Amino acid sequence: xxxxxxxxxxxxxxxxxxxxxxxxxxxxxxxxxxxxxxxxxxxxxxxxxxxxxxxxxxxxxxxxxxxxxxxxxxxxxxxxxxxxxxxxxxxxxxxxxxxxxxxxxxxxxxxxxxxxxxxxxxxxxxxxxxxxxxxxxxxxxxxxxxxxxxxxxxxxxxxxxxxxxxxxxxxxxxxxxxxxxxxxxxxxxxxxxxxxxxxxxxxxxxxxxxxxxxxxxxxxxxxxxxxxxxxxxxxxxxxxxxxxxxxxxxxxxxxxxxxxxxxxxxxxxxxxxxxxxxxxxxxxxxxxxxxxxxxxxxxxxxxxxxxxxxxxxxxxxxxxxxxxxxxxxxxxxxxxxxxxxxxxxxxxxxxxxxxxxxxxxxxxxxxxxxxxxxxxxxxxxxxxxxxxxxxxxxxxxxxxxxxxxxxxxxxxxxxxxxxxxxxxxxxxxxxxxxxxxxxxxxxxxxxxxxxxxxxxxxxxxxxxxxxxxxxxxxxxxxxxxxxxxxxxxxxxxxxxxxxxxxxxxxxxxxxxxxxxxxxxxxxxxxxxxxxxxxxxxxxxxxxxxxxxxxxxxxxxxxxxxxxxxxxxxxxxxxxxxxxxxxxxxxxxxxxxxxxxxxxxxxxxxxxxxxx
Numbered sequence: 001x002x003x004x005x006x007x008x009x010x011x012x013x014x015x016x017x018x019x020x021x022x023x024x025x026x027x028x029x030x031x032x033x034x035x036x037x038x039x040x041x042x043x044x045x046x047x048x049x050x051x052x053x054x055x056x057x058x059x060x061x062x063x064x065x066x067x068x069x070x071x072x073x074x075x076x077x078x079x080x081x082x083x084x085x086x087x088x089x090x091x092x093x094x095x096x097x098x099x100x101x102x103x104x105x106x107x108x109x110x111x112x113x114x115x116x117x118x119x120x121x122x123x124x125x126x127x128x129x130x131x132x133x134x135x136x137x138x139x140x141x142x143x144x145x146x147x148x149x150x151x152x153x154x155x156x157x158x159x160x161x162x163x164x165x166x167x168x169x170x171x172x173x174x175x176x177x178x179x180x181x182x183x184x185x186x187x188x189x190x191x192x193x194x195x196x197x198x199x200x201x202x203x204x205x206x207x208x209x210x211x212x213x214x215x216x217x218x219x220x221x222x223x224x225x226x227x228x229x230x231x232x233x234x235x236x237x238x239x240x241x242x243x244x245x246x247x248x249x250x251x252x253x254x255x256x257x258x259x260x261x262x263x264x265x266x267x268x269x270x271x272x273x274x275x276x277x278x279x280x281x282x283x284x285x286x287x288x289x290x291x292x293x294x295x296x297x298x299x300x301x302x303x304x305x306x307x308x309x310x311x312x313x314x315x316x317x318x319x320x321x322x323x324x325x326x327x328x329x330x331x332x333x334x335x336x337x338x339x340x341x342x343x344x345x346x347x348x349x350x351x352x353x354x355x356x357x358x359x360x361x362x363x364x365x366x367x368x369x370x371x372x373x374x375x376x377x378x379x380x381x382x383x384x385x386x387x388x389x390x391x392x393x394x395x396x397x398x399x400x401x402x403x404x405x406x407x408x409x410x411x412x413x414x415x416x417x418x419x420x421x422x423x424x425x426x427x428x429x430x431x432x433x434x435x436x437x438x439x440x441x442x443x444x445x446x447x448x449x450x451x452x453x454x455x456x457x458x459x460x461x462x463x464x465x466x467x468x469x470x471x472x473x474x475x476x477x478x479x480x481x482x483x484x485x486x487x488x489x490x491x492x493x494x495x496x497x498x499x500x501x502x503x504x505x506x507x508x509x510x511x512x513x514x515x516x517x518x519x520x521x522x523x524x525x526x527x528x529x530x531x532x533x534x535x536x537x538x539x540x541x542x543x544x545x546x547x548x549x550x551x552x553x554x555x556x557x558x559x560x561x562x563x564x565x566x567x568x569x570x571x572x573x574x575x576x577x578x579x580x581x582x583x584x585x586x587x588x589x590x591x592x593x594x595x596x597x598x599x600x601x602x603x604x605x606x607x608x609x610x611x
Contacts, residue, residue, distance in 0.1 A: 001044055001137075002111055006036040008076030009050055009069050017058070025053040035379070037372040038080075041113060044137045063142040070146020074154060082107075086155050092188040093156040097121055097131055097148075101259070101275045117144075118259030120274040126190050128183040130165070134260050136175040141167050144178070152184060160184045171262060207313065218342065219304055221278075222318040223250045225265050230316055235340055239280065239302065254278045257303055268308055268317050277324060278304045302334040322347050397536050398464055398480045401528060411534065415527025421478035422490040422521040422564060423543055424463075425550035426454070426497060428471040429514050447471055449504045450513055457496045461489040466538060472550075476538060479526045487521050487567035491594060494519060494558045518549025519594070520561040548583045549591065558594035565592045572598045 306321025478486030522542035553559030
């Protein structure tokens with residue numbers, strides 16, 4: 001289908017349900033960042049997917065949204081001037097439904113790849129009509145109802161009631177066939193019947209001879225009730241280079257191309273007010289080839305477009321038609337010349353106009369499609385850069401806090417107190433010696449490799465990296481996301497840091513880098529302060545104590561306070577009493593070494609990083 005149908009859906013879903021819902025629906029339908037353009041071809045089932053996704057988010061039925069989408073298209077196409085075409089199609093709604101196939105023919109030059117459905121009226125009376133809808137697409141029954149209801153209301157001031165009598169596969173199994181009962185005020189039908197009867201009574205002209213009729217319409221065909229050919233026009237004889245037409249079944253040489261119905265006498269009588277296309281078969285063997293490609297958009301055989309008329313005096317039907325050609329290339333493919341086309345119709349003008357403007361239209365379509373592709377690429381790049389920006393932001397500020405700031409909250413409102421968290425400090429030891437034997441860039445490279453390893457490790461635990469200052473690395477568990485097992489997550493991260501430190505592969509680091517780690521649990525205040533260079537900061541004595549645990553520790557060991565040790569008891573962690581030590585600024589404290597963790601419900605994730 002062409003993009004104009006999807007443009008209408010996009011416009012009105014955005015208007016009535018909001019941009020956020022449209023973006024979500026588009027992503028769920030598999031078309032995130034798609035920019036629909038009028039003349040680009042899209043999958044036929046996309047509208048059905050969009051209706052289904054809208055239904056899931058609103059609670060309305062999918063059929064209700066298809067009905068809504070059909071109405072959207074009628075409300076939208078006025079932007080392109082097609083409302084003028086609808087108004088010009090007839091004085092009454094019955095004129096529109098009788099001539100809707102004609103409208104499809106009129107716009108096929110603007111949309112050459114359009115696979116339009118076939119609609120024709122079977123019967124009508126003063127209360128309504130029976131309308132047949134045939135299409136290669138399935139699932140659009142309610143979409144068509146939406147279009148019909150909106151057209152009747154907008155252009156003819158009628159309230160249309162539509163009931164589906166049949167909704168199933170077509171006779172050949174390649175599409176769908178829907179029969180609608182349309183109920184509306186159809187009093188113009190009665191007036192038209194009376195006018196026709198009056199005209200028949202007043203007209204007193206002598207009948208026209210059949211010979212003149214076939215001269216005026218050199219591509220015409222006449223056949224009787226048995227569907228046997230009575231006569232054909234002279235150009236048809238020249239085209240086939242065969243004179244044995246008379247008495248042969250009409251389907252020997254012609255097939256219905258549009259509408260897609262069985263070539264029977266009953267159907268022929270029903271289709272007298274519908275534009276009909278017959279496909280000429282150059283040989284009998286062509287029939288199976290055509291039937292095998294019925295779902296194709298076009299063929300190389302000649303198409304004849306015209307009207308079927310029942311002539312009571314002959315008790316036969318004549319097909320008054322002209323060749324259906326768009327440009328010189330198509331005319332050449334079917335073996336015709338301009339002199340073969342009638343002077344009294346517009347076949348010649350259409351062919352020449354298509355040749356003159358086809359190339360220019362094609363260039364315009366290609367430019368529009370290229371702009372659409374560039375815009376889609378830019379939107380995808382925007383999403384990628386947005387994700388990178390968010391990843392960078394979330395590495396500096398916790399995601400929950402960053403989202404609050406993005407919603408316009410003042411930074412100070414993010415500050416809150418926590419009854420207990422666990423804070424870890426880690427420092428690369430002998431850093432001064434490292435700086436003496438290495439250049440500044442080599443020392444930074446060495447420390448950077450250590451921090452990259454630590455960053456990968458903490459991704460496996462529910463902890464947040466607060467900051468790095470020089471050779472010191474700080475993280476916290478239990479803030480901003482409150483959790484009772486914060487000490488266990490921090491302890492697991494610390495054990496992994498020591499176990500995987502040997503993975504640092506930097507030639508400047510010598511035989512290996514050593515770190516000492518300190519951990520303490522206690523209350524803190526935390527939040528974002530300031531208005532520039534936002535950082536998530538921790539405040540309180542717990543931070544100072546954790547720093548002292550690190551500075552009073554030993555290389556290659558995890559030094560923990562008594563409060564942290566209590567938190568880790570009965571969770572499978574093996575600790576060892578260090579004793580009572582004098583801690584600067586804190587006095588004497590009982591501290592412990594965290595040795596390792598026994599296998600328990602808490603499993604260490606030590607293999608994922610190395611892999």
